[in-house]
Amino acid sequence: MQEVQNLQDGVIIKEKSAKVSNPTGWQSYLPVILAIVGSFLMLGLRMEIGAKFISDGALMMVALAAYILAALFQLTNLYAPSEMARKIALWSAALGVFFNLSSWLVRWVAAYEREIGMLRAGGNPETPWFFRYIPFANLYDLSIAFAFGAGFATLLFAHRKNFQVLTAFTLPLAALILTLARFIGGEFIDLPPVLDSYWRPIHVGVASLSYGVALVCFAIAVMYLIKDKIKIESLAIFSSLFAVIVFGTISKFSVFTEFTYRIGTFLPNPTAGGKPFSSPFRLEIPYVGAVLAFAGILLLGVVVSFLIYLYQNNEGAKKAGHILLKLAFVVQIIAIAFYVSGVKAESNALAEIKSQYAADPIQYVIAGRAIAEKQQMSATEFAALTPAQLEQGAKNYLDQRGDSLFLNIKTNPVEFSGLLTALAGTFFVMLFSFRTEKLRERLPSLQSLDGLMYKTASLAFAGLAMLLITGAIWANESWGRPWGFDSKETAALIAWLTYAAFLHTRISRGWSGRSSAYFAIVGFLLVIFTYLGVSYLLPGLHSYA
């Protein structure tokens, strides 16, 4: 209690103050201010220096490294408190955001220069408006912006010292998104003419920021659960089930059914620098399927062991579960190593395909079906195709174009990123189970986390509402159909309705804390489905995105 002479109006005031959190001034926003301002300076430099400037892809990789560094230092600070580690983490995060936004801005200029070059080479003197080239044309662009949204939102909330721990939870996810972007590939695409609208930067810009805030909300939810003394073994069950689902669904469900993993193949794009085309043929990578299946079995063992521990308080089961978890982690690393080395070692995709398909002719039929689906046949014509015709169609395709087929890590970016995410999930669960009580002490209070979770969920809700409405207005202006229940529209609507339900349960049932945390997690998973699942799994207008 302080006793102070205050001469104002002859009043002397002593006070005892109740609970408060960190006071903040504008200086606490310095990291995010410098990151944004610095990015625009980079843009200026790029415009000045020209094509010799560092590429957007390289800047993106530096951003990825900075995010990982920030997360590492913040995790170190969590377990072994250190002011230096905290500061390095904060400024690394700011650097990450700086490079992330710089990458996006530099890409804008590069896209502009690319098409202007094409226009001039084709004798076209026209100079389209600069906003035509804003990097919101494909999933790569959106991924960069999504990661920026997450980093930016993290820095904004981290202006309060006690929330700087957020970087340990959000930035690994942002790094995973940038990794996905890396595998998608940053080749420029020819913009579909209908996308050349001023609504594109508005709609997609809002999307990336909303997704970023939803990611932060998810991270806070996880922090809340940990602080609320949820057993790490419960988290392990969820992360293991997620990994098992990933393994089960990739490679067209062949990991658990055939113990094989087949990767897609590419055909080169005749346009220099153009994105390669996906071919309908998938090639088995040796050992990957079997190792992933083994990892899946280990993870199922983790689930069973921890369920026994949770329901019967069996310490032996708990111990077994942790051993299995560590084993599963190692096996997943081995699977990914086989994946990468298998892709890099393959030099003659055509020969390998023919050899594998000779032993398993049904693969020809599957490839033939994929070829037929792209041929705009009627349903009757398609249904009338026999397996022999499909097989012959596939063989004809191989004869004509098989020499050009090649393998690349980028052929299945979502699947590979799914494997990396599953690995990251296993890693973090293992990390959280180490000195858990120490970790819990270092996290902000439950009340703070709950308040921040509500705040971020509200922002995500408002952002998704803007996303839906700007999308509808754009659609109404461009093709007269504001709402057509397209897959992406519907997925975004579902995510928005989930956040709406979350907010209303707080009003009606006073749900806060754990229940809210679960809602926030489900909401974010739906956002991820909107961002990624729709584009790769479902047909519709937004499939190009």
Next chain:
Amino acid sequence: MSAAEETIRPKEISETKSKPILDRAVEFLSSVRFGVVLLCVLVALSMIGMLIIQQNVQGFDSYYASLTPAEKTVFGALGFFDIYHSWYYNFLLLVLSLNIVLASIDRFPGAWSFVSKPKLDASRKWLLGQKQSAVVEVTETKNEEVIAESVAQAFKKNGFSTKISEKRGNLFVYGESGKWNRLGAYIVHVFLLILFLGHFIALQTGFDADVRLTPDSNPSQQEQAQAPKVTDQIQLIQFNLDKQERYNVQLPFTITCTEIEQKLIDRNGSIEINNTLDWRTQIKIDDPEYGSTVADVSLNKPFEYRGYRFFQASAITIGSASEMTLDVIPQTEGAQPLTVNIKRNGETNLPDGTKIKHEMFLPDFSMQGNQLTTRSADFNNPVAVLSVTPPNGQTERVFAFANKLPDNAPINAPKAGYRWRMASFEKSPIAHVLSIKYDPFDAAFIAWYIGGFGLIGALAFVFFVSHRRVWALIDGEKNEIVLGGNTNRNQFGFEDKFNKIVSALDPNFVPQTEE
């Protein structure tokens, strides 16, 4: 009987009357809990519609063909192939709208009381129970009014409007900001209902259609494009599982396509979508009621006329040309070659009075018997077919090829005294497709602009503004100021504000920080 017992009388058992069923039903319909359940059901149905391909989505026919008869029967009977237009989905939206209205009516009086009857005073215990509270001991004072005024000034400096009141011998200072935020949720729901209603009206009163148009006057070109130049009908598409049925809809006016243009990235490249910057269709509307109107329709720039909105949808990518440049080489010795430009459907004259009229353009010239045709849609062997009438001579058909042909080729023989060659041409597709949205009441505009933007504004108001209240109880007897405050949102921001108020009273105040 003792006096005590005399006073003991059996308590009458009162029967609790159950509420009328209508009251209970309204209570149920207006509960937020029920609304959350409706949201969850809506989510589930929307997911079904996402995972089961809908009949209006490209690829439905092959998906439908791949289903088993049982799946077709069950999904079809449940309406899963067009779930978003099913009766139960619309009913769900209707019930949700009703729930929103009733819940809002139910809760509005409580919210309004924050605005109309602010809580100007509070007990010490209540104040200390608030999330933000502080007790300031006053060791020397002039009078309570002066202290109250100091406190009110501190409140005002931090953006609160203040009221000083007296109750039970104590002075209270009340400060608040953003009181209208209490009504924010109702404003959100009003705009949401406008959006629902507007969209519903647009669906019920309007329709989607399309029309193919070509600027070519030549009937054979129109036949090739399967598109007329002039029409008063558009085609409405209705989906019936894997069948697309087209119906003609009569327009109250006539549309004539006067020109189409395609802006290419590489002018020497193809007219495919990946080489396209924009498409533009120029149309002329002849309306018996309102006269003629000329309009341009291009991508993202629709044209609206009498409730019909015309959108540039796509192009029929059979090659054509909107303008051609001809090299005309006179056969007279010593005469200079001429260069003339001619537009599609256009006419021009040579200096000697020879009339040149454009007949048609073929991208990949071929003849089947006497019939002129094109082998493909690509510009492999482009030719401009012209009608040439020399002065005092007969009209002849002339072929001006872009590719160099041998001089002795019969088709390349001089005609009307000149040898003809097409030096260059502006590539264009043969026809464009316009999509038309009929919305007679502008319901889509009301739904999405007014409802949509209103919703965004209301959400911003709800989440970026909060109702903050602070109280100060000036207790002269105990010589203390008891401060308390709460907010309905943004607790952290309010904490900072509260700390600033206390700091305004005491510059040396240092808030405790949460580590």
